[in-house]
Amino acid sequence: MKTTLLDTTLREGELYRCFKLPVKLAVAENLLRIGIKRIELTLAYPPRTSIEDLRKILKFINSLNGESVIHCRACKEDIENAGSYEAWGIAIYMALSKIHVQHKFNTSNREELLDKLAESVEYARQHGFKYIRTTVEDSSRVFLEEGVDKVVEFVETLRRIGATIVSLPDTAGLLTPPLVRSLFSEIRKRVDMPVSVHFHDDYGYASANTVEAILAGVDEAHVSILGIGDRNGIADLYQVVAPLMDIHGLDLGVKRELLRELYLNFSKLTGIQIPFKHPLSDEARTIRAGVHQFMVSKAPEGYLPQKKLEHDFKKPLFEATPFISKKLLEKILENSNINSAQIKELAEYIGMKAYDNGGKLSISMLYHLLREKGIEVSRERLVEYFGYEKAYTLIKLRERENIEEVFREILNWREIESAEKVQGDLDIILRVKLNPGEEKFLEKLSSMFGRKLQNVSILRIID
């Protein structure tokens, strides 16, 4: 059975970070381009959020044959409201676990709530929705407290009242893969109703849980870019799609080779950086151990997954640590006429210096150290192997210049690691990858913004 991915970056993800219309349109376009058709949005609640924005984004998704889904509460007001838009589907949520029922609705009568849900589904049907999802918030707790029988009972009821698919979210992130396997393989056996999953990441298992659920044959699985969402977020699009395709050979209809680009675009659009420990981070392709560097300089797939090398990273990066490999140095300096005794000595010297420097050498340190030893190597060659030098850039604009405009433009630059607006003597603080050098970056800033800049300073980060 094939699972449909639903991306909820623009709904669940909006709880982590609100997006302006141009960002929403660009995110939707990027998702549709890589093959994710089903995109979820929140109902507009004016004056806090804009009806007009929602109309525009829906129109855009529809025009590209996307499947737009509006997420709303199980009440007449919301359903009618959702029905006034041209959305493809509707998702109606209602909590049925004991603790939620007690604190949200001040009752213990779940029948009454199911009746309200049935009524909402009926309204949705009257509005002509073909996809009517009912979300049983906190389902995992129902499973943990009352067993799979109770979950099955709810699903049966929801099928009877006319929902076309039921979502069984792990609202408080309480499950691990073994529990997911046991819950969803049982659900699959016992209920003839399309099922959707949505895992929260409170213990860090949202993506692993989603992989299990998809392998157990669920019909729809929710993901977001970088896994953003309320609290610690939900399953991460890349972490679900990439291993399912690369390792399990499962085709989810996603253009695998465009995933990294999607993530880089998203970072530029929103300023949300790919964090340390994410499989697409620069750290994920940086090889530090000497024996690993030795191997990777000959066969990168010995340490980096082959498919990640094919689709995500063109090449690994290295670091000049106490463990730096002689073979790697030999390769980098291959036109320098150094013999192997000299290479050995040099590796030990670099290692010692890296140790003294707290564990690694920056590219400039390495460059100067090599020059001291009489070895000529271009900075560009070092950058090729060791990645980037990092620096802060502090920007003060002239008065009356539009900070937001400059900020948005800069966020799009490839060399920006992070960018923040500040209040005080400065306006913008950037963390940048200097590649090739700071002169070039300063030139770029001044040719782009010219007279808008009152002051710019660059501070290289000492690792």
Next chain:
Amino acid sequence: MKTTLLDTTLREGELYRCFKLPVKLAVAENLLRIGIKRIELTLAYPPRTSIEDLRKILKFINSLNGESVIHCRACKEDIENAGSYEAWGIAIYMALSKIHVQHKFNTSNREELLDKLAESVEYARQHGFKYIRTTVEDSSRVFLEEGVDKVVEFVETLRRIGATIVSLPDTAGLLTPPLVRSLFSEIRKRVDMPVSVHFHDDYGYASANTVEAILAGVDEAHVSILGIGDRNGIADLYQVVAPLMDIHGLDLGVKRELLRELYLNFSKLTGIQIPFKHPLSDEARTIRAGVHQFMVSKAPEGYLPQKKLEHDFKKPLFEATPFISKKLLEKILENSNINSAQIKELAEYIGMKAYDNGGKLSISMLYHLLREKGIEVSRERLVEYFGYEKAYTLIKLRERENIEEVFREILNWREIESAEKVQGDLDIILRVKLNPGEEKFLEKLSSMFGRKLQNVSILRIID
């Protein structure tokens, strides 16, 4: 069967970041205090790393009844070297997958390598080690390419040559939980030999894989603090221990309630911050959706795992987003004599302002907005619910002052989010949580460092 955790922050983790002796001693002490006895270290390779440091850290671990394990290559030189220290155990590694054998040893004869390994194990035995682990690097690839039979064959051989435990690492991060389950339940059935696991995180599944392996009954599992290691690192100590104890009720001998403190200490010692999406990050306890805020203000465990609230976080944090909850506002302003119609209006106004501001309001914005509306509420009360205000602090020291000394001291402060040394017009750039305010933080800086400071400026971050 009970699995022993081996922490390899000071070995595998050292590939991500080298630590100086005082940091190593503190990390070891923290680990032993929470109940993790088995700690792995790398053999010293002078002049790059220091024999004396290794002796001191080993002595310290031994004095606290820890089980120190030295990691080294399968060659006579390394084993003899390792034998000269007073370590409790030894871990000898050697790759046996086809690709590693070919590129590292330039051969296809694995028998020859097994002989070399047998010889190394024999040396280790002569040195009196009771714990002799042999690590079959890249075992997961052997499993994927040649099947479980080949892995079993290697394990049998290693048992015969006298290893006391065999480690079967997923060196290139190629496995997911379903594959781990199938591999290790099979291994358990077919081989009578203690087995250890070590999962790399290239696809983000190291922790989930470790949980599966432990549930499948392996004898030893490798973790590191924050999962640091080469590339994307390995399994994360918290992410393995917390869900196994909280969800699966498995006692791994770890003091659950001290885990967050361990992580906070580690961050202060090393400057490595708990990243976005980690279960212990501030994001993981921040509630943004209005319906969630409403529930959490009454019953936090409705959205946050109960055991995380008990052991990790005293309370949740909130954000002033377009979705801010009326009930939450009511609670925050409970002594302000505002009626519910005014609360509703206020919530809509805050929501609108948050939307206009790009999705949320900082604490000062909220404070000023409330004052504009004639509502008096202390900054402290807002901080209690909304966490911290964030700011950059730029520091220039007087000439001849020891930057490293100041830097190390500052890293230990609770309010520091990140700290970096820079070259140029400044010396140190901090990202801080201002709590309660910038005046207090400036006072702290000047009372601590006084005349050492040439210049300090604080720049509030505009979210």
